Amino acid sequence: MDYVDWTPQMTIDSPAYIDANILVGAIVSTHRLYAKCVQLTADLLLGRANVLISPIVLDECLWATAKLAYCHLTNSPPTAHWTKRLYVRWCERIFESCEGWITAAGSMIKDWADAGVPIEVVPKTQTLWDNAVDLAPSYMQQLRLSPADALHLAFAQTHARTLITADSDFEAIQANPLPGELVIVRLTL
Amino acid sequence: MSVDNATIGRVQLPRPVAAEGVPVEVQPMAEDTGLSVWRQINAILNNSVRESGLLHTAEVSGVDKDAHLESPVLIAVAPGIAVETDEYQKRYGSVDLEKYRQQMPPELFKVFVRHIGRVPGTTDLNLGDVVSTPTD
Numbered sequence: 001m002d003y004v005d006w007t008p009q010m011t012i013d014s015p016a017y018i019d020a021n022i023l024v025g026a027i028v029s030t031h032r033l034y035a036k037c038v039q040l041t042a043d044l045l046l047g048r049a050n051v052l053i054s055p056i057v058l059d060e061c062l063w064a065t066a067k068l069a070y071c072h073l074t075n076s077p078p079t080a081h082w083t084k085r086l087y088v089r090w091c092e093r094i095f096e097s098c099e100g101w102i103t104a105a106g107s108m109i110k111d112w113a114d115a116g117v118p119i120e121v122v123p124k125t126q127t128l129w130d131n132a133v134d135l136a137p138s139y140m141q142q143l144r145l146s147p148a149d150a151l152h153l154a155f156a157q158t159h160a161r162t163l164i165t166a167d168s169d170f171e172a173i174q175a176n177p178l179p180g181e182l183v184i185v186r187l188t189l
Numbered sequence: 190m191s192v193d194n195a196t197i198g199r200v201q202l203p204r205p206v207a208a209e210g211v212p213v214e215v216q217p218m219a220e221d222t223g224l225s226v227w228r229q230i231n232a233i234l235n236n237s238v239r240e241s242g243l244l245h246t247a248e249v250s251g252v253d254k255d256a257h258l259e260s261p262v263l264i265a266v267a268p269g270i271a272v273e274t275d276e277y278q279k280r281y282g283s284v285d286l287e288k289y290r291q292q293m294p295p296e297l298f299k300v301f302v303r304h305i306g307r308v309p310g311t312t313d314l315n316l317g318d319v320v321s322t323p324t325d
Contacts, residue, residue, distance in 0.1 A: 021320040029306030031314035035283040038305050042289050045297060064319040068308060078314045082323045101308045108304035115297045148322060166316050 001157075002183045003173045008039055012164070013183060015050035017122070017156035019165035020060035020105075022187065023053075027104045028068065033166060036187055040164065045112065049162075051119045053109065054155050056148055061105035069098035122159045131158045143172040157182050267299045280306030 025037030067082045070090050113119045123129035135154035139145050149169055156163035157180050166187045263271040290298050
């Protein structure tokens with residue numbers, strides 16, 4: 001595996017698995033990585049790359065936008081403590097006031113597909129799922145990744161040539177090189 | 190009529206016509222009536238129309254920041270997509286829209302600009318603080 005920082009107009013080998021933070025980074029304005037997330041997204045769409053996502057990506061997008069809605073409703077900073085119990089308590093108000101935020105990532109992906117962008121959901125086959133299931137625990141152990149990040153990496157390793165992320169946790173790969181042709185492209189400030 | 194015996198009956202409203210068949214035309218106010226309530230109603234209607242996607246704007250050859258509609262000031266980003274000035278700055282101010290408009294097929298450009306930055310963020314937002322599974 002290789003690990004590189006993203007630069008504008010960088011060639012992104014297809015298929016490319018997109019981490020949730022890139023999608024959230026593109027639909028949420030103003031933050032420090034916004035312009036880069038948008039530019040990277042545009043490059044990806046223009047490059048006609050095969051875009052891969054997984055149910056975990058959507059899960060993380062939904063949690064992220066729910067938290068942003070909670071922070072908005074409670075006037076809390078993005079670093080605010082956020083738990084499933086808080087979500088349950090605020091769920092009704094979140095959907096009353098900010099339902100469009102919660103559906104934003106999903107509708108963006110669907111609109112991209114409707115506009116002709118080749119998007120696929122992984123895992124594609126039982127065999128590839130089995131391979132990812134085998135890889136994820138080893139990534140957790142070797143790289144100290146969370147289960148979700150280990151699954152992102154396992155899905156990317158088994159289905160993609162590129163993993164695009166803004167998550168610094170994948171930096172651990174630099175100190176712990178792993179076999180495989182996957183290139184991890186990280187978007188940084 | 191005794192209060193104890195009062196009943197509330199179902200109010201008979203005219204049956205709505207199928208929404209698809211109703212021609213809707215929204216025009217900016219010709220002049221300021223001077224009544225704040227009308228200004229508020231106008232703002233509500235404009236917002237509703239804009240959010241419903243019914244607002245039709247002319248195809249623009251580029252990102253024309255002067256392509257204002259009236260009251261409130263809207264900037265046409267793509268056919269059918271117009272935003273107020275403040276929102277334009279937050280969502281598109283740091284994006285080279287003209288380059289992407291030229292490079293992307295029209296339908297792709299439209300869905301691209303429809304979604305980017307649609308959730309308002311903050312300058313202190315760190316993606317890692319929100320893109321994570323919460324604890325119990």
